[in-house]
Amino acid sequence: MRTWIAFLIIAGLILAAIFAEQLSPNDPDTANLSQRLKAPCWDYPLGTDHLGRCILSRIIFGIRMSLFIGGSVVLFSAILGIILGSAAGYFGGILDEAIMRVVDAFLAFPSIFLALAAIGFLGSGMINLMLSLILVEWTGYARLVRSIILSLRGKEFLEAAASLGASDFYIMRRHILPIVLPQVLVMATLGIGYAILDSTSLSFLGLGIQPPTPEWGSMMNDARPFVRADPLMMIFPGIAITSSVLAFNLAGEWLREQVDPRSDAPQEI
Amino acid sequence: MLAFLIRRILLLLPVLFLVSAISFTLFYLAPGDPAELLLTGPQGPPDPAAVQELRQKAGFDDPPQIQYIRWLNKAIRGDLGYSFITGDKVLDDVRDSFRSTLKLALASLVISFLISIPLGILSAVKRNSAIDNLAMTLSLLGVSVPNFWLAYLLIIFFAIQLDVLPVAGYGESGDLEHMVLPAVTLGLSAAAVTSRMMRSCMLEVLSQDYILAARAKGLPNWSVVLKHALPNALLPVITVMGLNFTYLLNGSAVVETVFAWPGIGNLMIHSIYDRDYPVIMGSLLFLATLFLILNLLIDVFYYYLNPRMRD
Numbered sequence: 001m002r003t004w005i006a007f008l009i010i011a012g013l014i015l016a017a018i019f020a021e022q023l024s025p026n027d028p029d030t031a032n033l034s035q036r037l038k039a040p041c042w043d044y045p046l047g048t049d050h051l052g053r054c055i056l057s058r059i060i061f062g063i064r065m066s067l068f069i070g071g072s073v074v075l076f077s078a079i080l081g082i083i084l085g086s087a088a089g090y091f092g093g094i095l096d097e098a099i100m101r102v103v104d105a106f107l108a109f110p111s112i113f114l115a116l117a118a119i120g121f122l123g124s125g126m127i128n129l130m131l132s133l134i135l136v137e138w139t140g141y142a143r144l145v146r147s148i149i150l151s152l153r154g155k156e157f158l159e160a161a162a163s164l165g166a167s168d169f170y171i172m173r174r175h176i177l178p179i180v181l182p183q184v185l186v187m188a189t190l191g192i193g194y195a196i197l198d199s200t201s202l203s204f205l206g207l208g209i210q211p212p213t214p215e216w217g218s219m220m221n222d223a224r225p226f227v228r229a230d231p232l233m234m235i236f237p238g239i240a241i242t243s244s245v246l247a248f249n250l251a252g253e254w255l256r257e258q259v260d261p262r263s264d265a266p267q268e269i
Numbered sequence: 270m271l272a273f274l275i276r277r278i279l280l281l282l283p284v285l286f287l288v289s290a291i292s293f294t295l296f297y298l299a300p301g302d303p304a305e306l307l308l309t310g311p312q313g314p315p316d317p318a319a320v321q322e323l324r325q326k327a328g329f330d331d332p333p334q335i336q337y338i339r340w341l342n343k344a345i346r347g348d349l350g351y352s353f354i355t356g357d358k359v360l361d362d363v364r365d366s367f368r369s370t371l372k373l374a375l376a377s378l379v380i381s382f383l384i385s386i387p388l389g390i391l392s393a394v395k396r397n398s399a400i401d402n403l404a405m406t407l408s409l410l411g412v413s414v415p416n417f418w419l420a421y422l423l424i425i426f427f428a429i430q431l432d433v434l435p436v437a438g439y440g441e442s443g444d445l446e447h448m449v450l451p452a453v454t455l456g457l458s459a460a461a462v463t464s465r466m467m468r469s470c471m472l473e474v475l476s477q478d479y480i481l482a483a484r485a486k487g488l489p490n491w492s493v494v495l496k497h498a499l500p501n502a503l504l505p506v507i508t509v510m511g512l513n514f515t516y517l518l519n520g521s522a523v524v525e526t527v528f529a530w531p532g533i534g535n536l537m538i539h540s541i542y543d544r545d546y547p548v549i550m551g552s553l554l555f556l557a558t559l560f561l562i563l564n565l566l567i568d569v570f571y572y573y574l575n576p577r578m579r580d
Contacts, residue, residue, distance in 0.1 A: 002406070105287035108557040112519040113537060117292070120541035120549045121299035197415055201523050204417050205538055220418065231425045238418030246413035253409075 006250035013244055017063040026054035028061040028214045037230045046236050049219070050226055055233065058214040059240050065215045066244065069126070069199045070192040073133045078188050080134065081141020082180065086172055088142065089149030100146070103139045111136040115198065119207045129208040133195055144187055148180050182259045189255055193248035200241050216241050273572055281561055288557045289344065293337045296550050304329050306544055307353050349551035354543050359551035362536060367555070369439070370525070370532030373455065374517045376448055380456025381463055381513070386506075388460070389467020393475060393502075394494055404464065411461025416520045420454045420527040437529040451528040455520045459513055466509065470502040504574065514563065518556070 016023055025045060032052035040047045046055040088099040106114070118132035152158060161171050202208035203217030211218050216237040223233040304323040308315035324330050328339060343350070349359035388408075392401040427450060428436040440447040474480065475498055483493045522534035529535070533552055540548035 101283050102287055104284045105291060105557075108284060108288050108561050109291075109553065110515050110518045110522075110556055110560065112522045113534075113553060113556055116522060116537055116541060117549050117553045118295055120537075120544075121295045121546070123300065193413065197413075200415055201417060204415075205523065205526060207538075207541065217415075220421075227421060227425065228429055231421075231429070234418070234421050234425070238415060238421070241418065242410070242414050245415075246410060249409055249413055 002250050003254040006247045006254065009243055009247035010251060013063050013067060013247070016060055017067050020060050020064060024054070024057035024060045026057045028053060028057040029212060030054075037226060037233070040232070047230070047232055049222060049233055050230075055219075055236055058219055059216065059237060061214040062216045062219065062237070062240065063244075065209060065213065066196045066200065066241075067192075069130060069133075070195040070248075073130050073137060073195040073199070074188045074191040076130075077134050077137035077191065078141050078184055080138040081143075082145050082177075082184065084138070085142035085145030086149055086176065086180070089146035090168065090172060090176070096146075099142070103142050106135070106139045112198065112201070115202065116205075116207070119202065124207045124210060126209055129199055129202055132202075133198055136198070137191060137195065140187060140191070141184060144183060145180050148183060149176060152176065152179065182255075186252055186256045186259055189248055190252035193245040193252070196241065196248070197245050270572070274569065277565055277568060281565060284561060285558065288561070289341050289554060290337070292550050292553050292557070293333075293340060295553075296546055297333050297336070299546065301544075302329070303327075303546060306546075344554060349554065350547040352540075352548050353545045354540075354548075359547050360555075362548060363533065363551050363555045366531055366533045366536040367559075369530060370518070370521055370534065373448065373451055373521060373525070373530060373532060374514065376452035377455035377459060377517050378513065380452055381459035381517075384456065384460040385462075385464035385467055386503075389464040389506075390471055390494065390499065390502075392464070392468040393471035394490075396472065401468075405468070408461040408464045411458060414458070416454055416458050417523045417527050419457065420450070420524050423450050423454060424527075437527070439529070439531050447528075447530075451524050451530050454524050454528075455517055458520050459517055462516060463506065463513060467502070467506050470505050471498060474498045474502040515560070 025043070030053060032048070035044070035048050035052040036050055038044055038048040038052070044054050044056065046059070049055055049058070084099050084103075088096040109117075115132040115136050118135055119128055122128045122131065158171060158175060161175055166174075199208055200215070200217030200220075203215050204221045206218070206221055209215040209218050211222065219237045220234055223230070223237075227234050302320065302324075304320045304327060305315060308319055308323060328336060331339075340350075347360055349363070351357065352359055352362060355362070388404050392404045395401050424436055427434045434449055435447055438447050475494075480493060480498055483497045488497075518534075521530075521532055522537065524530070525532040525534040526538050533556065537549060537552045539545075540552070
C-alpha cells in the first residue's frame with residue numbers, strides 16, 4: 001500500500017515534470033503585481049506569491065529542477081563511488097589505504113557544512129550546487145561498493161574467472177558489477193530524496209538555485225518576509241518537498257527489502 | 270588499551286592532514302582575489318597599489334603549497350586568522366558560536382531521546398500493530414520533512430497564530446523561551462532517526478534466548494522489556510550518539526538561520542554571504558577536527574564497554 005503510493009507519487013512527479021507546460025494553469029514566470037499574495041482561487045489554485053506569480057505553476061515547474069538535481073547528483077556520486085570503491089576493494093593494499101583515508105577525511109566534515117563551504121568558496125548557482133552535493137554524497141557509494149567487494153574476496157567463481165585468464169576489468173564488469181548494482185540502486189533511490197532535501201535547503205538559504213527560476217527551496221526563501229501575511233506561500237512548496245522525499249524514501253525501503261529480504265536494519269543517514 | 274589508543278590516534282593523523290588539505294583546496298579554488306576582497310569597503314573598489322602591497326605582505330602571490338603550509342602551521346597552533354569583516358580572531362568567533370550551537374544541540378538531543386526511546390520500545394513490543402505502523406510512518410515522514418519547513422510550521426502555529434513563543438532570536442543569553450522552537454525542530458528530526466534505530470535494536474534483543482528465559486521464568490512483560498531487554502538495546506543507540514550529533518549539527522546550519530540563533534551554522538552562512546573566507550575555512554576545520562576527536566572518544570568508549578574488542 002505504502003509502496004504503491006510511493007511509486008504513484010514518483011510517476012506523477014515525472015509526468016508533471018514532462019508535461020509542466022500543459023499542466024500549469026499559468027505561466028510560472030509572469031509577475032502580476034495587482035494579483036500579489038492572493039489566497040487560493042479558481043485562477044490561482046494555490047494562490048500567488050509576492051510578485052503575483054502563480055504558486056501552483058511554480059511548484060510544477062520546480063519539479064524539473066528538483067528531479068534533475070536529485071538525479072544527476074546521485075548519478076555522478078554513484079559513478080565516482082563505484083569507480084573509487086571498487087578500485088579500493090579489488091586492488092587493496094596501498095591504493096585501498098589511500099582511497100579510504102580520503103573517504104574518511106570527507107566523512108569527517110558534517111555534510112551540509114562541507115557543501116556550504118564549497119558553495120561559499122566556489123559561488124552559488126546550479127553547477128556549483130550539484131558539485132557541492134556530489135562532494136558530500138560520493139563517499140557513501142565508495143564505502144558500500146568497497147565493503148561488498150571485500151565480502152566477495154576469495155569466492156570460487158572469481159578465482160575460476162581469474163584462472164581462465166579473465167582480466168581484472170572483465171571480472172569487475174561481468175562478475176562483480178551485477179552484484180554491486182542492486183545495492184547501489186537502493187542507496188541511489190534513497191539518495192535522490194536526500195539530494196532533493198539538501199539542494200532545497202541550500203536554495204532556501206539563497207545559496208543554490210537563484211531566483212527567478214522556479215525552485216521549491218528558493219520559493220520558500222521568497223516567502224520568508226511574508227510568513228505572517230501569507231503563510232500558505234511557505235506551506236505549499238514544503239508539501240511538495242516532503243511528499244517527493246517521502247516517496248523516494250519509501251521506494252528505497254521497498255527496493256532494499258527486495259534486494260535483501262532479511263534486512264530490518266537501521267536506516268543509514 | 271594503550272596500544273589501541275595509540276593506533277587510533279596514528280590513524281587519525283593522515284585524515285586530519287587530508288581534512289586540512291580539502292579545506293585549503295576549496296579556499297584556493299575560490300574565484301577572485303582575496304586581497305581585493307579584503308580591502309573592498311563601503312567606499313568602493315580599493316586602490317590597486319594597496320591591493321598589490323597586501324598581496325605581497327599576506328603572501329597571496331606565493332605558490333599554493335607554500336600558502337598551505339603557512340596556513341596549516343598557524344592552524345595547528347590554534348591561529349585560524351582574522352575575520353575579513355569584523356577583524357576578530359576567527360577561533361574566538363568559532364568557539365563562541367559553537368557554544369550556542371552546543372546548548373541547542375544538547376536540548377534537542379534530550380527532546381529526541383524523550384520521544385524516540387519510548388516510541389521505539391513501543392513499536393518493537395507491539396511489532397506490526399497499528400501503533401507500530403503509525404510510529405514508523407511518522408518517523409519516515411520525519412526524515413522526509415525539510416527541517417526549515419518544519420521550523421516555519423512551528424513558527425506559524427506557536428509564534429504567530431497562538432503567539433505564545435518568540436518568532437526568533439537569542440534573548441539575553443539564549444534563554445529557554447527562545448530555545449524551545451529551534452530545539453523542538455531539531456529534536457523532532459533527530460527523533461525520527463533514533464526511534465527507528467531504537468526499534469530495530471529492541472527487536473534484535475527481544476529475539477535472544479535470555480529474553481525467552483526471562484519470560485519462561487514467568488516475569489511480567491514490562492519487566493522483561495524494561496529491565497532485561499532495554500539496557501542491552503540502549504547500548505548501540507547510545508553509542509551512535511556521535512552520529513546523532515552529526516545529524517543535529519547538520520540540521521542546525523539551516524535551523525539556526527531561521528531562528529537567528531547565533532550558533533556555528535549561522536556564523537558559517539553569514540560568512541558565506543559576506544565572503545568572509547577565513548571564517549568559512551576556520552569553521553569547517555574546527556568542525557571536522559571536533560568530529561574526528563568525538564569519533565575517537567566514542568570508539569574508546571565502545572572499546573571500554575565491549576570486552577570482545579580487547580583481543
